[in-house]
Amino acid sequence: MKATIERATLLKGLGHVQSVVERRNTIPILSNVLIEAASEGSLRLMATDLDLQINETVEAQVAQPGATTISAHTLFDIVRKLPEGSQVELTAAEGKMQINAGRARFNLSTLPRDDFPVIAEGELPTHFELPAATLRQIIDKTRFAISTEETRYYLNGIFIHVSDEEQPVLKAAATDGHRLARVTVPRPAGAEGMPDVIIPRKCVAELRKLLDEVDGTVSVSLSESKIRFDLGNAVLTSKLIDGTFPDYNRVIPTANDKLLRIDPRSFEEGVDRVATIASEKTRAVKMALDRDKVTLSVTSPENGTAAEEVPGDYGADSFEIGFNARYLLDILGQIEGDTVEVHLADAAAPTLLRENDKAPALYVLMPMRV
Incomplete structure (x- = not known):
């Protein structure tokens, strides 16, 4: 040649x-x-x-x-x-x-x-198209929660499935057992009846890189074991994770009655500042909720203490709860609006975070003992 x-x-x-x-x-x-x-x-x-x-x-x-x-x-x-x-x-x-x-x-x-070996695709019966922007949103809002534990290999990717609710939707979810991220988008034509699939972490990373250069739509073809993304000049084909993703709906709380509304940027900056002294191992930050304010604090045996007050809209009973600062910052970094709703129950129950009840993305975070 x-x-x-x-x-x-x-x-x-x-x-x-x-x-x-x-x-x-x-x-x-x-x-x-x-x-x-x-x-x-x-x-x-x-x-x-x-x-x-x-x-x-x-x-x-x-x-x-x-x-x-x-x-x-x-x-x-x-x-x-x-x-x-x-x-x-x-x-x-x-x-x-x-x-x-x-x-x-x-x-x-x-x-x-x-x-040179070539992946044999076989039949890919399900075929649909998604705007590149939608696919970018699905990946960005979920991939930080993908587990890196090889023993729980079925959590090493993004789970994608269709669901018939008031309207047919396509849902993408990722969890590592400590936090859950889920995005819901309208179901694209052709996706009805598709099998539930888990797209591996490496495929997600490569796809995300390629999406930066795509403006239009991406063709997705899949079977129970393979998936192919056609992005114009590039075609990405991947085997899917052969495993069963847990029923994540069970961990999404529905009865959390304490609601905190807060500006995600000031919340994120406050958490980031106090977490500067948190020990690498625990990364724990404590939130003390009082009427219309949140006090963030970190106590580190090696470094000392840090505290910061952040204003927020909160009217329920005062209580304290702890979170892993890194996990909390990952979630807040994905909130685009100027308010985040934090739905809490108690210091031991999972907490729900979202922009509002119409937002496509929702996050669940397990608390830590602090």
């Missing part, structure tokens, strides 16, 4: 695909990116870790069609360091690839295209 491509175009495409490739691989070909030059003037770049696969098509001048595979991270680093605006010439033959740009010359080993 022989092709010439602009450095910026190649760098952007490689940037998307190389992040799928694991740094350490026992199977050498999994360290490689597949480069396929088509006679109609395009290069297809593809990388996989056997669970997740990304395909990106970029424009190029193709003198000789063909395909090969080459170390993804090495090629990315080379292209990154080439002079801006340069034209990169890629020539592959007999187990080698020559890369020429300006005065730079590289000659790298390749592995045959036929050895």
